[in-house]
Structure formats: C-alpha cells, structure tokens
Amino acid sequence: MDAVEAMKESIGVSVYEQLEIRFILYIGFGIAVIICNLICLLVFNSSRDFRRKFMLYSFVSFAELINGVSFLSAGLGRMQLLTGGGYNQPITSSDCIFTFPWPTLLLISGTLPACANLSLSLERLFAVRYASTYRGWSNSHKLILIIASVAVCLILYGLAVMSSLLWPSVSPTRICAVMNSAGPYFGTVHYFLICKAYVIGFLMVVYVYRFAGSHKKLTSSERRTQRTSLVLLGLCVILVAIPNYVLILDNWKIPKFPELLVGIAYCLYACQSMSTLTVFLLFRPEFRERLLGFLCPFRKEGRIESSDHVRTVLHSTIERQTRPALAIHTTQIIAKHHQNDPNRRPSAHHRHNETY
Incomplete structure (x- = not known):
C-alpha cells in the first residue's frame, strides 16, 4: 500500500480529498496574490513622484506579498506531507514553529498587513483632520509608521513563540496552522486583534471621509484618494473578518466546519490581499495609465493631472x-x-x- 492510500485509509477518503482541494487552492491563490502585489510594487516604485506619493501603499503591497508567500508555502508544504504520508502524525506547537516555515509566515502575514492598513488610515486621518500638521510631513514621518508597524508585528510574533513554549499543545496532525502553532488561546487573540485593527482603520477612514466632505471642498484628486482608502479598508473588513471568525469557531468546534469549507473561507483572506490592485485600477487613473504604459511600451502615456x-x-x-x-x-x-x-x-x- 502506497503512502497516499495509507493516508486515505487513516483520515478517510472524503477528508483526504477535501484537504487536497484545500491545499491546491492555497497554492493557486498564493501565486495570484504574489503576482498582483508585485505589479502594484512595480507601479508604485516606477518614479520618484510615485514612490513618494504611494510610500505607504507600497508597504501595504509588500505586506500582502508576504501573505501570498505564506499561502504558497502552506499549500506546498502541507500537500507534500499529505501525499508523503507524514500529515497524520502528532506534533507539538513549538515543533510546528521551529520545524516548518509556514507557521512563522502565517503569523507575520496576519499581523503585518493589518498594521500596514492601520498606518495608512492614520496617515489619512492626519492629512485631513490635522492638515496644518500634515503639511510638515515628509517621507521620514511615513517611515516612522512603517517601522512602528514592523515592530508591533515582531512583538506579536515573539509573544506567539513564547506562548508555544510556555503553554505547549499537541496537534493530532501536522497542518500547523496558527492555532496549532501558537496555541488555541493566543491564536484566538491573534485573529481577534487582526479583525479589530481592520475595523478601527475602516472607522477612521469613514470619519475622515465624512469630515472632509462636510468641512472642506475636496478636489477630484483628494476625492479619489479618500474613496480608494474607503473601499480598500471596507473590503479588508469583509474579507478578513469572515475567515478569521470561521477559523476561531472551527478551532473551538462551535461548530466544527468541513475541511474544504474552512479552506474556502480562508481563501477570502487571499482575495483581500489582491484587492489593492483591483481598487487602484478602478479608482486611480494615474495608476491605471502607468500600468498600461508598462503593458504597452509603444503606447503614448496619457497625462493625468489633478x-x-x-x-x-x-x-x-x-x-x-x-x-x-x-x-x-x-x-x-x-x-x-x-x-x-x-x-x-x-x-x-x-x-x-x-x-x-
């Protein structure tokens, strides 16, 4: 009996097939997320003016790129364990973190995009609500927000490692998700904090949009910027909250969802990571024009002015x-x-x- 047949007999044919589809989805969505955010990074850094203008958006795209790498790594690694016969073996939480690469990537790719989007919301708040202070901002101020986001992400990762060492848990399989790697309690706090960060960022952007609309006459460029942030954070709330709550409920078995349903719900998180490209193509003509210039090098680039x-x-x-x-x-x-x-x-x- 080969490893695949042995694994099917061990966990059941239905569960095996669901896991196989789930991991294939992770691989496909991971590749798509990486491509979309590489495109965004290429356009955002195509000129000095764009680098200055979209500095925080570049940071968001970089964070989402790491999320794509985590999807790809988790899909490939788990598929290898599933087809090689090593999936259905018990493992401790600390061994998950220090043995496989994807638990670390999953922990970082959850908190870093959340911190990046929260920094973007703070920048929008200062730009509109405290305009006199924001006029004195330079790239160094945005760099401070980026460094603070990375620091918060690393602190939370350190707490996850400490949780796995101080309160170890044993998982019956080597799926090594966030809950299995950092422990169920810290994993629950991890997903809860991510949801709260996106909700707070979205509420700040809504406040900025309403304040700007009632206290000042927005130019078309400013209106596009506000709408971009509003739609981007709104999609984040929807596409991040749903998979996170599904993962929390599934871990505590209230109720226990099928493996494929959990995988499909988690792929919404990947859709959120691809939303930056979609939103900028729809709401930012200068981004769209620059991207078309890359795709059609002999095409004369239009001049989009604010x-x-x-x-x-x-x-x-x-x-x-x-x-x-x-x-x-x-x-x-x-x-x-x-x-x-x-x-x-x-x-x-x-x-x-x-x-x-």
Whole structure:
C-alpha cells in the first residue's frame, strides 16, 4: 500500500480529498496574490513622484506579498506531507514553529498587513483632520509608521513563540496552522486583534471621509484618494473578518466546519490581499495609465493631472500673459500722473536743457 492510500485509509477518503482541494487552492491563490502585489510594487516604485506619493501603499503591497508567500508555502508544504504520508502524525506547537516555515509566515502575514492598513488610515486621518500638521510631513514621518508597524508585528510574533513554549499543545496532525502553532488561546487573540485593527482603520477612514466632505471642498484628486482608502479598508473588513471568525469557531468546534469549507473561507483572506490592485485600477487613473504604459511600451502615456495641478498651471499661464500688459498700463498711469502734477520738480535732463 502506497503512502497516499495509507493516508486515505487513516483520515478517510472524503477528508483526504477535501484537504487536497484545500491545499491546491492555497497554492493557486498564493501565486495570484504574489503576482498582483508585485505589479502594484512595480507601479508604485516606477518614479520618484510615485514612490513618494504611494510610500505607504507600497508597504501595504509588500505586506500582502508576504501573505501570498505564506499561502504558497502552506499549500506546498502541507500537500507534500499529505501525499508523503507524514500529515497524520502528532506534533507539538513549538515543533510546528521551529520545524516548518509556514507557521512563522502565517503569523507575520496576519499581523503585518493589518498594521500596514492601520498606518495608512492614520496617515489619512492626519492629512485631513490635522492638515496644518500634515503639511510638515515628509517621507521620514511615513517611515516612522512603517517601522512602528514592523515592530508591533515582531512583538506579536515573539509573544506567539513564547506562548508555544510556555503553554505547549499537541496537534493530532501536522497542518500547523496558527492555532496549532501558537496555541488555541493566543491564536484566538491573534485573529481577534487582526479583525479589530481592520475595523478601527475602516472607522477612521469613514470619519475622515465624512469630515472632509462636510468641512472642506475636496478636489477630484483628494476625492479619489479618500474613496480608494474607503473601499480598500471596507473590503479588508469583509474579507478578513469572515475567515478569521470561521477559523476561531472551527478551532473551538462551535461548530466544527468541513475541511474544504474552512479552506474556502480562508481563501477570502487571499482575495483581500489582491484587492489593492483591483481598487487602484478602478479608482486611480494615474495608476491605471502607468500600468498600461508598462503593458504597452509603444503606447503614448496619457497625462493625468489633478485639479490642483491644473488650477496652478492655469493661474501661472494667466499671470504670465497679463504681466506685460499690466506693466505697460502701470507705466502709462505713472507717466500721466507726472505730467499732471504741478508740484513736480523738473528732472536733471530738463534743467540741463533750460540752462542753454
């Protein structure tokens, strides 16, 4: 009897087939997430202006890229265990973290995108609510948000490792998910914090959108920025909350879901990681134009300008055109005033002529 038949007999044919489909989905979605976020990173870093403008979005795409790597690693590693006969063997939580690569990637890819999106929401809040303070911001301020997000992510990962060492648990299989690697209690807190981070970020963006709409007249560029953040965080809340709550309920068996259903629900998280590309293609014409320029190198790239830039250019053009006429008109007024002024002293040239 080969390893596959032995595994089917051990866990059941139905469970084996569901796990096989689940891991194939992870591999496929992982590759798709990696490709989508590589495209975003390519466009965001295509010029100095784009790098400055989309610095935090680049960080979000990098975090989502790690999520794609975690999907791919988990799918390939678990599929190898499933087909090789080593899947249905007990393992401790600490052995999960220190033996296989995907538990670490799953822990980091859960918290890092959440922290990145929360940083993006904070930046939007400062940009609109505290505009005078935000005018003094530079790339170093955004870099501080990025460093803080990475630090929080690493601290939570360290707590997960400590939890697996101090309160070890034994899993009947080597699936080594977050709950199996960090323990059920920390795993529950992990998923709960991720959901809360996205919800808080979304509420901040909603507040910013309502505040900006009622207190100032938004330009088309500012309106696109607000809508991009609003739609992006809204999708995150929906596509992250559903799989996280399914994983929590499945771990505590209230109720226990089929393996395939858990896999499909978790793939919504991968869909969220691909949403950045979709949202930017729909709401940011400058992103769309730059991407089309990459796909069609012989195509002449259109010039997408914000209304602020157009207003500045028009003002400069009008000023440049009216300046000569205004100068001539001013000179004529001064000359006429001098001619009509009875108290005006004659110039040196006139006095010289009068002498002779």
